[in-house]
Amino acid sequence: MARPVAFSLRRRLVGQLLALAAVLALVLSLAVRIGAERAAQATLDAVLGSAALALAEEMRAEEGGVVIDVQPATFSMLAAMGEERIFYRVDIGGQTVTGYGDLPLPEGLPTTLAPVFYTVPFRDARIRVAAVARSLRVEGRASPVLVLLGQTREGQGAIAARLGWQAAALGLAVFLVAIPLALLVARSLTAPIDRLAEAVGRRGPRDLRPVRDPAPRELLPFVTALNSFIGRLRGTLSQTETFIAEAAHHIRTPLAVMRNEAELALRQSGEEATRARLRGLIRSADDAARSAGQLLDHATVLYRADQADWARLDLAEMVRAVAARLAPASEMKDIDLVLDIAPALPCEGDAVLIEAALRNILDNAIKYSPPDTVVEITARIEGETALVRISDRGRGLGGAAPERLLRRFRRGDNVGDVTGSGLGLTIVEQAASAMGGSFRLRAREGGGACAEFCLPLV
Amino acid sequence: MRGILFAFGLMLCALPALAFDIEATQDFGPEAPLQRLSVLSTTDTAILEPVITAWLERNPGLGLRYVMASSQEVYRAIAEEGAAFDLVISSAMDLQMKLANDGHALALPADLVAGQPVWARWRDLLVSVAQEPVVLILSDSALRAGEEVPRTRRDLIALLRDNPERFRGRVGTYDPAESGAGYLFAAQDARLSDTFWRLAEVMGRLDARLYCCSVDMIEAVRAGQLLVGYNVLGLYALAGHSEGLTVVELEDFTLTLLRTGLVPRMAPEPEAAVGFLRYLLSQEAQALIARGSGLAAVEAAAFERNPHLRPIRLDPGLLANLDPVSRQRFLAEWRAAMEQP
Numbered sequence: 024m025a026r027p028v029a030f031s032l033r034r035r036l037v038g039q040l041l042a043l044a045a046v047l048a049l050v051l052s053l054a055v056r057i058g059a060e061r062a063a064q065a066t067l068d069a070v071l072g073s074a075a076l077a078l079a080e081e082m083r084a085e086e087g088g089v090v091i092d093v094q095p096a097t098f099s100m101l102a103a104m105g106e107e108r109i110f111y112r113v114d115i116g117g118q119t120v121t122g123y124g125d126l127p128l129p130e131g132l133p134t135t136l137a138p139v140f141y142t143v144p145f146r147d148a149r150i151r152v153a154a155v156a157r158s159l160r161v162e163g164r165a166s167p168v169l170v171l172l173g174q175t176r177e178g179q180g181a182i183a184a185r186l187g188w189q190a191a192a193l194g195l196a197v198f199l200v201a202i203p204l205a206l207l208v209a210r211s212l213t214a215p216i217d218r219l220a221e222a223v224g225r226r227g228p229r230d231l232r233p234v235r236d237p238a239p240r241e242l243l244p245f246v247t248a249l250n251s252f253i254g255r256l257r258g259t260l261s262q263t264e265t266f267i268a269e270a271a272h273h274i275r276t277p278l279a280v281m282r283n284e285a286e287l288a289l290r291q292s293g294e295e296a297t298r299a300r301l302r303g304l305i306r307s308a309d310d311a312a313r314s315a316g317q318l319l320d321h322a323t324v325l326y327r328a329d330q331a332d333w334a335r336l337d338l339a340e341m342v343r344a345v346a347a348r349l350a351p352a353s354e355m356k357d358i359d360l361v362l363d364i365a366p367a368l369p370c371e372g373d374a375v376l377i378e379a380a381l382r383n384i385l386d387n388a389i390k391y392s393p394p395d396t397v398v399e400i401t402a403r404i405e406g407e408t409a410l411v412r413i414s415d416r417g418r419g420l421g422g423a424a425p426e427r428l429l430r431r432f433r434r435g436d437n438v439g440d441v442t443g444s445g446l447g448l449t450i451v452e453q454a455a456s457a458m459g460g461s462f463r464l465r466a467r468e469g470g471g472a473c474a475e476f477c478l479p480l481v
Numbered sequence: 482m483r484g485i486l487f488a489f490g491l492m493l494c495a496l497p498a499l500a501f502d503i504e505a506t507q508d509f510g511p512e513a514p515l516q517r518l519s520v521l522s523t524t525d526t527a528i529l530e531p532v533i534t535a536w537l538e539r540n541p542g543l544g545l546r547y548v549m550a551s552s553q554e555v556y557r558a559i560a561e562e563g564a565a566f567d568l569v570i571s572s573a574m575d576l577q578m579k580l581a582n583d584g585h586a587l588a589l590p591a592d593l594v595a596g597q598p599v600w601a602r603w604r605d606l607l608v609s610v611a612q613e614p615v616v617l618i619l620s621d622s623a624l625r626a627g628e629e630v631p632r633t634r635r636d637l638i639a640l641l642r643d644n645p646e647r648f649r650g651r652v653g654t655y656d657p658a659e660s661g662a663g664y665l666f667a668a669q670d671a672r673l674s675d676t677f678w679r680l681a682e683v684m685g686r687l688d689a690r691l692y693c694c695s696v697d698m699i700e701a702v703r704a705g706q707l708l709v710g711y712n713v714l715g716l717y718a719l720a721g722h723s724e725g726l727t728v729v730e731l732e733d734f735t736l737t738l739l740r741t742g743l744v745p746r747m748a749p750e751p752e753a754a755v756g757f758l759r760y761l762l763s764q765e766a767q768a769l770i771a772r773g774s775g776l777a778a779v780e781a782a783a784f785e786r787n788p789h790l791r792p793i794r795l796d797p798g799l800l801a802n803l804d805p806v807s808r809q810r811f812l813a814e815w816r817a818a819m820e821q822p
Contacts, residue, residue, distance in 0.1 A: 095801040096798060108584075
């Protein structure tokens with residue numbers, strides 16, 4: 024049988040969760056990295072800015088020029104963090120008086136005594152520069168002073184990179200934890216699907232009840248569709264069976280009329296040849312009626328097996344009733360029905376089905392038994408079940424496997440002149456399995472057959 | 482040992498197209514080496530010669546050209562002329578720092594840098610190859626019987642002030658206006674202690690003589706022209722014969738200069754330079770230098786044994802020393818101390 028195209032929901036779910044975790048880890052790492060970079064930059068800017076301010080503020084005009092006090096300690100301090108390189112430049116009145124004359128100027132001139140920060144490439148490095156402007160009275164005139172103090176930021180980069188890596192490691196750890204978690208989540212999500220599939224798969228071949236197992240809301244459309252499909256199937260089946268039942272019923276009634284007419288004719292006719300023909304006619308009508316009855320029984324069993332219209336009942340009582348009903352038929356063949364029945368066998372099931380099953384077994388036993396024999400009927404508790412055993416001294420199974428005889432329209436090879444439809448044992452078997460019971464048929468020692476019908480006790 | 486060594490002596494005229502002034506050039510190793518390492522240095526050839534020879538013995542086929550120049554010229558050669566040298570060794574810590582800070586140095590391998598104490602390196606650009614104390618030298622005739630050798634600057638000031646006749650015109654020190662090292666020492670002294678300016682004033686009053694170089698100062702003390710030499714590089718003081726003079730490491734503090742090496746960005750053979758530098762920093766080479774020259778090896782323990790030793794801090798603080806405006810101001814004060822009415 025071709026399997027439907029399969030893909031794994033669980034694998035998809037795990038894949039998507041893992042992708043999500045990876046993205047989260049990446050974002051976490053990047054966010055920490057950027058955050059650390061910003062925090063480090065703000066801290067280092069504050070130090071750089073105050074150093075530039077100190078340099079600018081300590082400038083003063085004296086006799087013979089401007090005094091600039093470049094403190095080694097300031098540079099040492101600025102360079103200490105991550106061993107940075109230091110560059111500076113002091114302009115007075117637009118002229119560079121000391122430092123690196125090629126250090127790039129800020130885009131806009133800083134306002135008085137508030138440092139402006141910018142990052143520029145300088146020589147072979149990228150540097151962060153703090154620019155401070157002030158004015159100084161030189162020889163009676165106010166001159167603009169611009170102090171630039173720059174440092175490389177390799178330490179800052181290193182800190183950000185280190186924190187970034189730590190965050191990435193954390194992200195990776197989260198990712199690793201997410202894997203079993205994702206598997207667990209996927210399993211718990213798909214578990215109801217598995218349970219539902221198992222519940223549907225466990226059903227018997229004729230169990231066409233709608234699915235009522237608990238299912239997650241997301242699966243309800245599927246379950247509804249399945250139930251509607253089951254409903255249509257059951258509708259089709261019951262139509263077929265109704266048709267068979269109708270047909271059997273419509274045949275039985277004219278047959279009964281025909282038999283009555285033939286019996287009347289037999290009583291009125293004096294001619295022996297005609298009487299023999301009429302007797303043959305009556306027998307054939309009986310057989311036909313029996314077959315129609317079994318078809319009707321079969322259809323009933325099929326139909327009622329699905330309905331599961333169960334009730335508490337006493338199997339012992341029913342065995343007695345069926346035996347009583349078939350007593351006239353056995354008397355006609357001088358067959359003794361020996362009953363050994365327990366006082367009460369409480370069971371649960373469909374009374375119509377059980378009645379049909381018992382009737383068919385006993386009917387078969389009487390039909391195939393030669394005259395002047397005994398059919399034993401026992402009904403008792405055996406373990407957890409109620410067991411009805413009907414044994415005869417008929418022609419047995421004729422060497423055929425019991426399972427073969429249980430198939431529809433299949434009869435033994437040794438039926439001889441006995442008429443039958445081949446439906447009787449099928450009806451019994453289906454009735455038993457519909458109610459959770461069983462039916463066994465075996466050859467009996469010393470000739471004959473033994474049929475056992477079991478139902479679970481309540 | 483000298484078999485592989487070809488000394489060409491002074492080759493001033495043989496060197497083409499070098500615009501900076503060099504003092505001496507010497508080639509070591511075979512005449513036509515597979516690879517020739519060129520070293521630009523302020524250190525006397527004789528001091529590094531045993532190390533160079535030992536290194537060349539280990540690396541046959543290599544040659545080494547040793548070019549000696551003053552610290553200003555060394556700086557100019559690399560910073561302004563982009564001269565093709567593989568290794569630059571200089572005692573001018575501030576100029577070396579400026580070279581490294583301004584991006585003229587190549588990063589050294591991490592393992593080489595990691596082996597050095599923090600105070601003996603800056604980033605992965607600059608490493609100290611030798612340390613030497615800056616000392617006071619006294620002629621034997623500087624002290625009368627019963628006088629004690631001065632142990633601190635305060636002692637020295639007292640000695641000079643109490644005996645002006647004896648010391649007038651016979652005290653010498655570096656001229657900070659002339660010498661980069663002299664300026665570095667004076668500036669560091671001024672930073673570390675208030676006594677420096679008092680000492681300067683005392684020396685000025687005694688008509689102190691100013692020198693460009695340690696060697697001249699030592700010679701003057703030995704010749705009896707000077708009784709006291711202040712801020713003399715220990716290396717030169719101890720390298721020669723030391724009879725007739727006393728070397729004093731002042732106990733309030735004694736500056737310790739670091740001779741530093743860097744591989745320039747323009748180096749043609751940076752791997753060989755790193756190889757030589759690695760050997761130079763090895764215990765074996767450091768022992769060779771110490772034995773031959775009395776130059777102390779680079780070791781952290783030296784500062785624990787001698788708490789008065791102060792290594793000059795190897796960081797961009799040195800750049801402030803080079804600031805021309807600050808320098809002018811410092812020199813103006815120095816002149817004021819020296820030239821008293």
